[in-house]
Each structure stands twice: as C-alpha cells, then as structure tokens.
Amino acid sequence: MAQNLKVNGKDVTVEAEPGTPLLWVLREKLGLLGTKFGCGQGMCGACTVHIDGAAVRSCLMPVAAVSGEVTTIEGLSSDNSHPVQRAWIEADAPQCGYCQSGQIMACAAMLKARPQPTDADISAAMTNLCRCGTYGRIRKAVKLAIDLNSEEKA
Amino acid sequence: MKTDQETNNPVGLSRRFFVQSGAATVAGLVLGFHLPANPMRRAEAFAATGPTEGKAPQAAKLNTWLRIAPDGLITIYVAKSEMGQGIFTAMPMLIAEELEADWSRIQVEPAPSDAEFNYTGAPFEITGGSTSVRSTWEILQRIGATARHMLIAAAAKQWGVPAESCRAERGQIVHAASGRKAGFGELTAAAAALPADAIPKEPKLKAPSEYKLVGKPMKRLDTPAKVSGKPLFGIDVVVPEMRYAAVRHSPVFGGECSNFEALAKGMPAGTSLVKVTGGIVVVADSWFTAKTAAAGLDAKWTKGATTGLSSKDIEKKLRTAAGGKKLPVAASKGEPDKVLRTAKVKVEAEYSTPFLAHTPMEPLNCTAHVRPDGIELWVGTQSHTLTKMLVSMATKVPQEQVIVHTTYLGGGFGRRAENDVMLQAIEASKAVGKPVKLIWSREEDVQHDFYRPASLVKMRAGLGADGLPVAFTASIASPSIMQRWTMFGGLPKSGIDMTTIEGLADMKYECPNQHIAAAVVDTGVPVGFWRSVGSSHNAFYVESFIDELAHAAKQDPYKYRRALLEKSHPRFVKVLDTVARMAKWETPPAEGRHRGIAIAESFGSIVAEVAEVSVSADGQPTVHKVWVAVDCGRYVNPDTVIAQMESGVVYGLSAALRGQITLRNGRVEQSNFHDYTMLAPHEMPEVAVEIVESGEAPGGVGEPGTPPIAPAVTNALFAATGKRIRTLPISSHKLTGGKKS
Numbered sequence: 001m002a003q004n005l006k007v008n009g010k011d012v013t014v015e016a017e018p019g020t021p022l023l024w025v026l027r028e029k030l031g032l033l034g035t036k037f038g039c040g041q042g043m044c045g046a047c048t049v050h051i052d053g054a055a056v057r058s059c060l061m062p063v064a065a066v067s068g069e070v071t072t073i074e075g076l077s078s079d080n081s082h083p084v085q086r087a088w089i090e091a092d093a094p095q096c097g098y099c100q101s102g103q104i105m106a107c108a109a110m111l112k113a114r115p116q117p118t119d120a121d122i123s124a125a126m127t128n129l130c131r132c133g134t135y136g137r138i139r140k141a142v143k144l145a146i147d148l149n150s151e152e153k154a
Numbered sequence: 155m156k157t158d159q160e161t162n163n164p165v166g167l168s169r170r171f172f173v174q175s176g177a178a179t180v181a182g183l184v185l186g187f188h189l190p191a192n193p194m195r196r197a198e199a200f201a202a203t204g205p206t207e208g209k210a211p212q213a214a215k216l217n218t219w220l221r222i223a224p225d226g227l228i229t230i231y232v233a234k235s236e237m238g239q240g241i242f243t244a245m246p247m248l249i250a251e252e253l254e255a256d257w258s259r260i261q262v263e264p265a266p267s268d269a270e271f272n273y274t275g276a277p278f279e280i281t282g283g284s285t286s287v288r289s290t291w292e293i294l295q296r297i298g299a300t301a302r303h304m305l306i307a308a309a310a311k312q313w314g315v316p317a318e319s320c321r322a323e324r325g326q327i328v329h330a331a332s333g334r335k336a337g338f339g340e341l342t343a344a345a346a347a348l349p350a351d352a353i354p355k356e357p358k359l360k361a362p363s364e365y366k367l368v369g370k371p372m373k374r375l376d377t378p379a380k381v382s383g384k385p386l387f388g389i390d391v392v393v394p395e396m397r398y399a400a401v402r403h404s405p406v407f408g409g410e411c412s413n414f415e416a417l418a419k420g421m422p423a424g425t426s427l428v429k430v431t432g433g434i435v436v437v438a439d440s441w442f443t444a445k446t447a448a449a450g451l452d453a454k455w456t457k458g459a460t461t462g463l464s465s466k467d468i469e470k471k472l473r474t475a476a477g478g479k480k481l482p483v484a485a486s487k488g489e490p491d492k493v494l495r496t497a498k499v500k501v502e503a504e505y506s507t508p509f510l511a512h513t514p515m516e517p518l519n520c521t522a523h524v525r526p527d528g529i530e531l532w533v534g535t536q537s538h539t540l541t542k543m544l545v546s547m548a549t550k551v552p553q554e555q556v557i558v559h560t561t562y563l564g565g566g567f568g569r570r571a572e573n574d575v576m577l578q579a580i581e582a583s584k585a586v587g588k589p590v591k592l593i594w595s596r597e598e599d600v601q602h603d604f605y606r607p608a609s610l611v612k613m614r615a616g617l618g619a620d621g622l623p624v625a626f627t628a629s630i631a632s633p634s635i636m637q638r639w640t641m642f643g644g645l646p647k648s649g650i651d652m653t654t655i656e657g658l659a660d661m662k663y664e665c666p667n668q669h670i671a672a673a674v675v676d677t678g679v680p681v682g683f684w685r686s687v688g689s690s691h692n693a694f695y696v697e698s699f700i701d702e703l704a705h706a707a708k709q710d711p712y713k714y715r716r717a718l719l720e721k722s723h724p725r726f727v728k729v730l731d732t733v734a735r736m737a738k739w740e741t742p743p744a745e746g747r748h749r750g751i752a753i754a755e756s757f758g759s760i761v762a763e764v765a766e767v768s769v770s771a772d773g774q775p776t777v778h779k780v781w782v783a784v785d786c787g788r789y790v791n792p793d794t795v796i797a798q799m800e801s802g803v804v805y806g807l808s809a810a811l812r813g814q815i816t817l818r819n820g821r822v823e824q825s826n827f828h829d830y831t832m833l834a835p836h837e838m839p840e841v842a843v844e845i846v847e848s849g850e851a852p853g854g855v856g857e858p859g860t861p862p863i864a865p866a867v868t869n870a871l872f873a874a875t876g877k878r879i880r881t882l883p884i885s886s887h888k889l890t891g892g893k894k895s
Binding site for chain 1: 237240374376377378382384387390392398440443513514515563564565566593595597793801803804805834836838840841
C-alpha cells in the first residue's frame with residue numbers, strides 16, 4: 001500500500017503495510033539508518049524522530065498514522081553543524097553511540113519547544129536510555145547545547 | 155573468493171569500514187609486521203613494505219596495521235572491536251605517539267578478519283577481559299616507532315644527511331641544521347623502497363617524558379560519526395538483494411520446534427521459515443513483516459533442559475551445592491576450621507546474586523551471505539577472528555572462505571563474544587539463497603542471552619581480639635562459564651572455573667587462615683561473560699562481608715579495610731585513601747545521607763568507590779553521588795579512563811538496584827526494558843573519578859568500574875537502614891525509611 005510522507009523536507013511515497021512502524025519505513029524503505037531500533041515498545045527512545053518538530057518514538061508509530069513532517073537525525077544537519085550535534089561533540093558524549101541519535105533528537109525537540117529549559121524540563125524531555133551510562137556527559141552536552149542554540153539565535 | 159581486503163564496501167556504510175580501492179590510494183607506505191606465534195607477546199617484529207597495488211595493504215599477507223598515503227593521511231587498522239570503550243582512539247594514540255604523527259590526519263578502520271592481523275600471533279583476537287590496550291601497548295608503540303625510523307631514513311637518504319641529524323615532528327621529518335622539511339606523505343614512496351635492512355629490528359621508543367599524546371585527555375575519533383546518524387553498526391548494514399529475518403526461540407532453554415514442517419508449509423507468500431538450533435527464523439521482505447509472522451506462528455516446542463525449572467529450584471540447587479563437603483578447593487592456607495572453632499567472634503552469612511542479561515542497546519543482529527564460494531558476514535562481534543573460526547567449524551567451510559566484516563558494536567558487555575546469531579543468519583541465508591539480515595527482537599535478547607551466572611556463597615569468619623579476621627572460609631556454587639568454552643581450555647580438571655572465583659579466591663585482605671571452595675552447578679540456563687565476569691558477584695560478596703566484619707568489630711569500614719591491606723598492598727591503600735579523601739569520609743554526610751565504601755581489583759586495575767545514598771520514608775533508595783578512585787597503572791587516554799569508570803558504575807548500578815533474570819516453568823520471566831530495567835537518566839548519580847598515578851603496568855578500564863558499585867551501595871544502605879542486603883537486586887528487599895544520620 002502506498003504511503004505518502006514528508007521526510008527531511010522531501011515528499012516521498014513508499015510501499016508499506018499501514019501498520020508498519022515508521023521506524024522500519026525510515027530504515028528499510030528510505031535508507032535513513034540513523035534512527036535506531038532498541039526495544040520496539042517505545043521505552044528506550046533510540047528510535048526518536050521529530051514529527052512537526054516534536055519528539056516521537058517511531059517504533060510504535062504506524063506509518064499510516066503519520067500526519068506531519070518527519071525529521072530524522074539525517075535531517076538535523078548534513079555536517080554536524082546543528083547546535084545539539086556540536087554540543088555532543090564538545091562534551092564527547094557517546095560511547096558505543098547507538099542511542100545517541102535518539103538522545104540528540106530528544107534534545108533538539110526540547111530546545112525547539114523550550115530554548116531555555118529548566119532542570120525539570122530537561123529531566124522531563126531527556127528520558128532516553130543509554131546502556132553505556134553516558135547520562136552525565138549527555139547532561140553536560142544538553143547544557144552546552146542550550147548555550148550554542150541561543151548564541152545561534154542571537 | 156575475494157579476500158577481506160579486496161571486498162569493496164557494498165553497503166553504503168561509511169567508507170571508514172572498508173579498505174578503499176582506486177587510484178587515490180595506490181601508493182604509500184604500508185607497514186606490515188610479522189609476529190611469530192612464539193613467544194606470543196614479545197616477538198621480534200620486522201617490517202615489510204611496498205607500494206600497494208591499489209586494492210589494499212596486501213603486502214605478502216602481512217598484518218598491515220598502518221598505512222601512510224602520499225597525501226599524508228594515516229590509516230590505522232585495529233584488530234579489536236570498538237563497542238564504546240574508546241579503543242579506536244586509545245590504540246591509535248599509541249601508534250601516533252611513536253610515529254610523531256599529526257593527530258588530525260589519523261583515521262581508523264577495523265582490521266580484516268585475517269589471522270595475520272592478530273596482535274599476539276594467537277589464532278584469534280578477542281575484545282574482552284579489558285585487555286585491548288594493555289595487551290597491545292608495546293606492539294603498537296613498535297609499529298609507530300618503526301615507521302618513524304623508516305621515514306627518517308628515507309628523508310636522510312634523500313637529503314644526503316645522517317639519519318641522526320633528522321627528527322620527526324607532527325607529521326613531518328625535519329632536518330634542523332638545513333631547515334629542510336618533508337611531510338610523511340611525500341616520503342612514503344622512498345620509505346617503501348628502502349632495503350629490508352633499513353627496517354629497524356629494535357626501534358628506539360620515546361621516553362614517557364617525551365609523550366605528547368599518551369597520558370593526555372584526547373577527544374574520541376569516532377564521536378563525529380556517532381552524532382551524525384551515519385550507518386556504523388551491524389544493524390545498519392545493507393547488501394544488495396538482502397532479505398530480513400526475525401528469530402523466535404523455544405521458550406525453554408534447549409527446546410526445539412516440533413511442528414516445523416507443518417508451519418513451513420503454511421507460510422504466507424514472500425516469507426520462508428527456517429529451522430535453527432533452538433528456534434525458527436522467518437525470512438521476509440521487511441523485518442517487521444518477518445517479526446510479525448514469527449510471532450503469529452502456532453509453534454510447538456519439545457521439552458528442554460530447563461523445562462519445569464523455577465528460580466526457587468535453582469536457588470535450592472546452589473544452596474545445596476555450596477553446603478557440600480569436599481568441594482574443589484580454589485585456595486587454602488592455615489587451619490581455618492580449627493581457628494573458627496575457638497574464635498571469640500564468629501560471623502556467618504549466605505549471599506547470592508541472580509542471573510543477569512547484557513541487553514546492549516543495539517539488538518543482536520548479523521547479515522550473512524552464503525554463496526557457493528564461501529560465507530561473508532557483516533556483524534558487530536567482539537571477536538571477528540573467533541567468529542570466523544567457529545563459523546568455519548560449524549559449517550565445514552574452510553576459514554579462507556569465510557569473511558567477517560566487523561562493524562562498530564552498539565554495546566557488547568560480553569554478549570557479542572557469542573556467535574549464536576551469526577550461525578542463525580548463515581542458516582537463513584543458506585535456506586533462501588540470498589543475503590539475510592537477521593535481527594533479534596528485544597524480547598528474544600532478554601530471554602535468550604548467555605547470562606551472568608546466578609551464584610550463592612556461604613562465608614564464615616572468625617575475628618581476633620583486635621577485631622581483625624583470623625579465619626575466613628567461602629564456598630561458592632555457580633554454573634560454569636568456561637565449561638562451554640572448550641577453545642579456552644574448558645573447565646579444568648581441578649573442577650574450578652576461574653571465572654567463578656576471581657575476586658574471591660585472590661582476595662587481598664590479610665587473613666592467616668583461609669579456605670575457598672567452589673562447586674559447579676549445571677542449571678540448563680546458558681551462561682557467559684558479563685561485564686567484569688566473576689568479579690561482578692564476588693566483589694559484592696567479599697566487600698559486603700568485610701563490611702559485616704568491620705561492624706562486628708565495631709570499626710570504621712574504611713579504616714578496617716585499610717588495616718587489612720596496609721602491610722602488603724600499598725597500591726590498594728592509596729586507592730582507598732584517595733576515595734576516602736574525595737568523599738570526605740571522615741566528615742559526616744548531610745542529614746539523611748549515608749555512605750558505603752568498597753574496593754576491588756579486577757583486570758589488572760584497582761578501583762575503590764564510595765556511594766552516598768538516602769532512603770525515602772516509603773523505603774525507596776536513591777544513589778546521589780559516587781566517588782571513584784582508580785589505579786589502572788599507566789594509561790593512554792585519561793578521559794577514556796574516566797568515561798569507563800562512569801560507564802562501569804552505571805552498568806553495575808542498574809544490576810544492583812533492579813537487575814535480575816528469573817525463571818518460571820523453565821522460561822525467563824522478563825522480556826523487555828519494563829521488567830529488565832536499566833538506570834534511567836533521572837536516576838543518574840553524580841560520579842566523580844580520580845586516577846591514582848602509580849606508573850605501574852597498564853591495567854584494564856572497561857570492566858573494573860563495575861564490581862565495587864553494588865557493595866558500595868548496599869553498604870551505604872546498611873548505614874542508612876541497619877538492614878544488611880545479602881541478595882541482589884536491592885529492589886527485592888523491603889527497606890524501611892532511612893534513619894537519620
């Protein structure tokens with residue numbers, strides 16, 4: 001069944017069953033491999049993408065139910081220039097790196113909604129799991145990203 | 155059959171993964187070393203060089219770990235796996251240091267799975283036991299130093315000056331007297347054309363005081379790729395005509411599908427069913443289709459090794475075994491039984507810990523292509539060479555016809571030392587005649603791991619008049635990890651599995667009379683290496699029990715430990731003192747906060763941790779802060795050491811707080827992150843790490859941060875509540891609201 005989507009600024013049509021989660025359409029049909037499969041139950045956040053700018057766990061989102069524009073990590077920037085990516089590099093946050101696309105997407109969505117988040121906002125937005133335990137560095141990266149993001153806007 | 159090195163990148167993965175071919179990389183200095191198998195680590199190295207013929211470093215099938223291209227770009231091939239522990243930065247640092255390379259011109263690629271790339275001359279190279287840096291340190295230095303000597307020789311020859319008058323500096327050879335300079339890239343052709351006797355047999359290594367990279371905090375080389383969303387992991391591999399597959403295992407361990415033929419006949423169009431050991435695999439045109447189809451099958455299963463078994467049964471088995479007479483003896487001195495009979499103060503306790511799953515964030519996967527000319531695999535494995543060996547043994551395809559491409563690993567923790575998923579992917583590809591990417595669901599991962607063994611230990615101690623132990627005995631019962639690993643020697647005749655007793659039988663606390671025994675208990679549950687292996691439970695046992703002894707002796711737990719280490723173990727004392735200073739141990743914590751301390755040596759490093767906790771009125775524990783002092787001897791990248799301590803603490807804390815795999819009716823009860831939970835971001839304690847400088851032989855850092863955290867936390871909870879936690883996880887205990895400090 002043909003599904004129409006807008007992904008990273010492009011209109012695309014893919015053949016997929018309507019119940020197929022967006023995650024697998026992105027990865028297998030569109031070759032956007034930066035979005036990761038972690039638990040398949042919306043618990044870990046490795047599959048986080050944006051739909052109309054808001055963070056969504058794509059492993060539970062049926063492709064037919066997607067109504068807004070999808071942004072994946074590949075759509076954030078083509079050269080790591082997004083303030084969140086720059087912050088992640090500065091903090092040297094990743095270890096194995098597998099969860100980091102989702103972490104970055106969660107942070108980017110938060111900054112879009114709240115450019116000056118409180119600590120409580122950060123805790124509420126940054127709930128993705130990391131088995132390597134990079135939470136401390138992610139926290140540091142988030143703080144850096146807030147600064148870089150506001151500098152960019154200034 | 156193409157060799158690994160000739161295989162082009164077919165997958166749209168970043169080019170970093172595969173050796174490039176084409177004119178741009180034709181020439182250059184390729185440095186290969188042949189290390190004879192014996193003696194393994196101190197082999198005479200000699201280099202061979204030659205311009206490459208476009209394809210790759212192929213010079214006489216040498217283990218070509220280093221290539222310098224004419225444009226000065228340096229490629230370092232690493233035959234260990236990067237799973238987050240930072241070796242794709244630390245190992246190149248050792249080469250770049252000696253080479254005097256320009257760090258900004260270094261790139262890293264996984265080495266091919268040819269045995270020639272193994273550092274030690276051993277038949278396979280495994281990434282485990284926190285060994286990558288410490289086992290290759292000297293070899294990497296020699297690779298860098300040899301290349302530096304050759305580039306200097308080439309420049310000196312060109313300029314007609316003595317080699318001694320030239321030096322290497324940040325990617326250039328410099329002749330100070332004449333002011334001449336040449337980049338490494340410009341010299342590669344000349345260096346490659348040097349006669350064999352120009353290759354130094356014993357290249358002079360730098361003095362540590364001359365180091366510019368080693369010992370300095372360096373940013374990871376793989377970070378930019380890891381924040382970009384680039385395909386880096388096994389799960390990201392794409393091969394033309396590839397199909398997707400999902401596995402469904404027998405719910406009980408050791409069961410097999412009993413109605414496979416009937417199920418296979420009824421498969422919907424476009425899908426196929428393949429039988430594999432212990433399960434069935436559905437192959438389809440998308441993973442979600444395959445997974446959904448697998449879940450919908452009315453599969454019937456035979457009985458297996460764990461049919462009817464529950465965790466209570468296992469606990470009973472372990473308890474009976476630990477209480478057995480005449481168990482195999484791991485260590486013994488003095489007359490502990492006799493001394494115990496007369497000791498004034500006796501402490502006895504039984505401790506236990508559960509099975510644990512690894513759950514790396516990247517679900518297990520492997521892409522296999524079985525062809526008439528051999529087998530090609532793309533997989534994140536902790537040992538590409540072992541994978542190659544085992545695949546060859548299982549399929550009877552000669553090793554020369556098996557290619558294993560190693561990707562980055564989305565976490566390993568010991569799980570990716572196993573090769574079950576590779577063999578399943580091979581079966582699936584063979585059955586459908588196409589490349590197949592097999593991905594396990596998280597549920598299959600949680601329920602079909604090779605778990606950290608459950609174990610139970612009975613300990614006794616007698617205290618002397620000064621409160622210090624005069625006798626200590628421990629009897630531990632556990633399934634054996636090594637039994638299955640026949641290629642590592644299996645379970646020795648002594649009946650002692652070293653992984654069961656590490657951190658217990660070699661306990662460093664002074665005690666004149668000791669007896670440590672260990673029993674192997676087979677439960678039918680598969681067990682394997684889990685980050686820090688035996689020390690993951692033994693540090694909990696020893697460090698909790700020593701805490702009990704300190705309290706029985708009415709002594710401070712830090713000073714008690716110190717007194718027992720003071721005489722013979724100065725490095726331990728320094729680490730303990732450091733962590734006590736960091737945590738301000740002598741100063742009482744804030745109201746409602748409580749501290750616990752623990753120290754453990756594992757994988758050549760000594761780590762002490764202090765945890766500060768509180769317990770809410772309704773009994774919920776919170777770990778607020780962890781201080782870590784580590785003596786890992788000489789180290790390469792201090793920032794990696796710190797990151798690995800943080801990581802080890804979190805991994806151990808997840809397990810200590812809530813981690814357990816339990817069995818009911820032969821099957822694992824947990825299935826995903828809702829019931830096998832890891833630490834969540836909001837639970838992350840502040841972690842402060844300090845490296846204790848000892849200058850000693852390098853120790854590991856990937857695992858040693860994990861063992862002390864469980865006892866540091868439970869000792870702190872004892873301080874908070876007066877309740878001694880002797881079984882993990884902590885969540886299985888009802889804590890009463892914390893007492894005031």
